[in-house]
Amino acid sequence: MDCIFCKIIAGEIPSTKVYEDETCLAFRDIHPQAPVHILLIPKQHIPSLREITPENAPIAAHLLAVIPQIAQAEGLDNGFRVISNVGEDAAQTVKHLHFHILGGKKMGEQMA
Ligand code: 5GP
Ligand code: ZN
Numbered sequence: 001m002d003c004i005f006c007k008i009i010a011g012e013i014p015s016t017k018v019y020e021d022e023t024c025l026a027f028r029d030i031h032p033q034a035p036v037h038i039l040l041i042p043k044q045h046i047p048s049l050r051e052i053t054p055e056n057a058p059i060a061a062h063l064l065a066v067i068p069q070i071a072q073a074e075g076l077d078n079g080f081r082v083i084s085n086v087g088e089d090a091a092q093t094v095k096h097l098h099f100h101i102l103g104g105k106k107m108g109e110q111m112a
Contacts, residue, residue, distance in 0.1 A: 025040075071101065
């Protein structure tokens with residue numbers, strides 16, 4: 001499948017990994033928009049949050065459960081922001097579900 005993040009999971013494209021288990025992978029964004037900018041993705045190819053169903057929701061729940069561990073490991077004790085872009089209007093560029101974990105600076109109130 002022609003998916004950049006599936007290729008990162010397969011090791012075909014290099015990445016700077018910060019966390020991995022059998023369900024998910026987290027790595028540093030190639031174009032960081034904050035001092036800490038991590039992408040957290042499921043190993044199963046799910047295009048976006050729009051494709052989350054009762055059947056695969058445990059995968060999404062697992063991703064959420066991992067976020068505090070990553071935030072703590074990155075020293076984001078003062079807070080962080082989690083974003084998941086879905087589709088055209090949100091400017092989603094990679095069609096593999098991902099959470100952006102952003103932190104390490106005081107962010108603006110504007111979200112869109
Ligand atoms: P989106 O706009 O789809 O929410 O975010 C996709 C993110 O993936 C962008 O922040 C972009 O910088 C990042 N990205 C795209 N290609 C690569 C890559 O090959 N490696 C890494 N580490 N990040 C990537
Ligand atoms: Zn994929």
